[in-house]
Amino acid sequence: MWCSISKVATMSGVSARTLRHYDEIGLLSPGQVSVNGYRWYGRTELRRLQRILLLRDLDVPLPQIKAILSGEDDEIVALRRHSRFVSAERDRLDAIAVTISRTLDDLEGGRSLPDDEFFRGLQEGRAQLAATLQEKFGESATGVLPTVDVWPVHWSREDFDEAVSQGRNLYNRLSRARRADVDPTSSIALDIVEEHYEAVCATWPASPAAYHGLADLIESDPSQRAVVGVDDPDLPSWLAAAIRAYAVRRLEHRP
Incomplete structure (x- = not known):
């Protein structure tokens, strides 16, 4: 018995976008893809998804x-x-x-x-x-990450508070783009992410490789996901995809 991607999403509580992302990174591919591009999942794929979700819960x-x-x-x-x-x-x-x-x-x-x-x-x-x-x-x-003494040496408490405020405003704009279904790899998204990159570089000299690596941190580290996704739980994955695209397209990073 084959299940469509929408049915799998409904049964598992995982969005179709996430299932497509799992396919893109080689974590979970559909058992079949029809000529019209529809993805179908069999019992083997459902068992694999079950194990993925168990590990994600951890x-x-x-x-x-x-x-x-x-x-x-x-x-x-x-x-x-x-x-x-x-x-x-x-x-x-x-x-x-x-x-x-x-x-x-x-x-x-x-x-x-x-x-x-x-x-x-x-x-x-x-x-x-x-x-x-x-x-x-x-x-x-x-x-x-920058060294642990970067902020205390160069920033006052007012500098820190201002950076936090600006960061929240930026995350809100990124969230609005995500909610509007803006492709995280599009030029529109990368123009906004450029502000994120500049904000990061204000506190530490992130190389293209380091900025690309920041995407993994935002996706996998619980505290970083909490910071980025405090108002939008789906933002961390979207922003991570945008950061990777920005590092490759605008910073000429070669993974």
Whole structure:
């Protein structure tokens, strides 16, 4: 029995766009494609999708899921590695939560929070994120982020607040483009993403390869997905596709 992509999307709760993305990255291809381009999925593909969704529920990154399902990675070893990542991520978020609490005390008049303490949790969080990136993607991944002391040295608290405000405005514009079904690889999307690239370069000198790698981080790291997708859960995947396209087309990155 063959199921259309729309039926699979309805049964699984995964959008047709996501299923097409899985096909594009070689994670889940349809069992058959008819002459008119319709995609059909059989029992084998449905079983594979079920396993993909189980691993996604555990927040295992798509590249690692692909390796597991291809037999290139031992599932137990992969899940243990992922468990270490989750534990490190929990510790990083705990450090940031402490900073948020301190900042709220400051804003509500509980006590005056010195600027160096304001950035302390951000420093700790950035250092922890670099460690988890190295665990997850290898040594080269740590180059995706600036050093932990970039913000405190060059930015005041007002600079940070302004950057956060500008970032939210940019994410809102990106979200509006996504909701309007703008192709993330189109010139319209890349013109907006150019502002994202410039904002990134304002805090660290991202090479074309590093900016391209940032797409994987936005898609797979829970905290980064939370930041980008706070108002639009579908934005991280859209933005990741746009970043990859921008790095290749505008920055001449060659993956």
